[in-house]
Amino acid sequence: MSRIGREPITVPDKVKVDIKGSQVTVTGPKGSLDRQVRPEIALEQEDGRVMVKAKDSSQRTIAFTGLTRTLINNMVIGVEKGFEKKLVVEGVGYRVEVKGDALNLNVGYSNPVHFPLPEGVSAAVEKNTLTLQAMDKELLGETAARIRAVRKPEPYKGKGIRYEDERIVRKAGKTKAK
Structure with a gap:
């Protein structure tokens, strides 16, 4: 997996992340953001952290894990600080x-x-x-x-x-x- 995609996303106390299938909703003090995640990417939420996992080991999917992790991390930062x-x-x-x-x-x-x-x-x-x-x-x-x-x-x-x-x-x- 990509080095960036392997890192967990820490979710601050003020921010709430909802994962429903391939739909991610991040809500915080500044508002709410939605994003559709690719079907070959799985998201797991545990202990105030979100992990991005690849469902298969193809080069393309591994590249998308890093992208997805960065996009969701930007959503978390955006709804908290902007x-x-x-x-x-x-x-x-x-x-x-x-x-x-x-x-x-x-x-x-x-x-x-x-x-x-x-x-x-x-x-x-x-x-x-x-x-x-x-x-x-x-x-x-x-x-x-x-x-x-x-x-x-x-x-x-x-x-x-x-x-x-x-x-x-x-x-x-x-x-x-x-």
């Missing part, structure tokens, strides 16, 4: 503002871009930093990637929307001919 991603908006005149459950992005186009946030994702803006929060890590990452795709950072001046920890490799611009 996840956060930060995006930085760089450029002269580039602005982001939150209006209800949508973002208005002024990022160099002739009209502002209206970006509706999916249910379960909240946003806050401080100066040029956009902070997204959600309990579903998969939904949060997908939303952040879609926002970044509105205006990807360009390599010459670094203008655009980038992740906080992302490093843009700069290129030298044109040089004046002598």
Whole structure:
């Protein structure tokens, strides 16, 4: 079995995990998340821990045990603490503002871009930093990637929307001919 898949998932006191066949429901202080588990994976719950087991020993199933364990662990962390991603908006005149459950992005186009946030994702803006929060890590990452795709950072001046920890490799611009 994979090294990650072998590790047990510790379930905190505030979090409740329900396993019904191949359906997993994780409930905690921030809400509830559901996930359908592949049929070749078995889940066992004992003493506040969840174990992920492979029903057969094929390479594919062993790989899915690690994936399943990570997905369920992310669900447990999400309903207890939640996840956060930060995006930085760089450029002269580039602005982001939150209006209800949508973002208005002024990022160099002739009209502002209206970006509706999916249910379960909240946003806050401080100066040029956009902070997204959600309990579903998969939904949060997908939303952040879609926002970044509105205006990807360009390599010459670094203008655009980038992740906080992302490093843009700069290129030298044109040089004046002598």
